[in-house]
Amino acid sequence: MQNVSPNQWRKRFYMLYKAHKRLVMSVFAVFSFGVVMLDAGAAYADSVLDKKVMATLQQCQQISTSCAEMTKNPVGILVFPSVVKADLIIGGSGGKGALIEHGKITGYYNIGAGSAGLQAGIENGSQVYVFNTTEALAKLKEGPDWKVGATAGVTVVAADANASSATGDILAYIFNSKGLNAGISLDVFDVWKSGKERPSQS
Numbered sequence: 001m002q003n004v005s006p007n008q009w010r011k012r013f014y015m016l017y018k019a020h021k022r023l024v025m026s027v028f029a030v031f032s033f034g035v036v037m038l039d040a041g042a043a044y045a046d047s048v049l050d051k052k053v054m055a056t057l058q059q060c061q062q063i064s065t066s067c068a069e070m071t072k073n074p075v076g077i078l079v080f081p082s083v084v085k086a087d088l089i090i091g092g093s094g095g096k097g098a099l100i101e102h103g104k105i106t107g108y109y110n111i112g113a114g115s116a117g118l119q120a121g122i123e124n125g126s127q128v129y130v131f132n133t134t135e136a137l138a139k140l141k142e143g144p145d146w147k148v149g150a151t152a153g154v155t156v157v158a159a160d161a162n163a164s165s166a167t168g169d170i171l172a173y174i175f176n177s178k179g180l181n182a183g184i185s186l187d188v189f190d191v192w193k194s195g196k197e198r199p200s201q202s
Helices: 006-063 065-070 085-090 134-142
Strands: 076-083 093-101 104-113 125-131 154-156 170-176 189-193
Touching: 006 065, 006 076, 006 093, 006 104, 006 125, 006 170, 065 125, 065 170, 076 104, 076 134, 125 134
Parallel strands: 154 170
Antiparallel strands: 076 093, 076 125, 093 104, 104 189, 125 170
């Protein structure tokens, strides 16, 4: 067996330490790059959604004088640019939207539907919810999910409604390229915060 002096042992140990350090740093760099890319992708997706949300709100204001008036100074506005019927039937999220407070987007939300009532007139389209009281908005922001419908105090605005006739704690504007659709049933919908697991529907 070859005798190794203490200096040689120290040299070998140092070389192994440097090699190990380079490996650790390389792995860390790859991991950090992956995290940065994921964050960048999420930020880009949010920026795209932000533009769609604002464009959808403008469209609502253009097709409905009631929407134009009631969105001037609300407590909050929840906008879903595209709610897709096929995704709702599958049981997943039918669309993603954002909450606007004081002209700025403050949170992101998903909308879905339970198995009951899916055949009750649901069509592809956009949904805008105008919150007129802090109490109504608090139920959306603070609960695990928000059950849409009459029990939540939501009033669906008719196509011919004007600003003075549209009243309620929460006003819903449901529309597509053909205009407002007041015949839809909202009782099948529920809303939960994006990034959170969907609450049980049982």
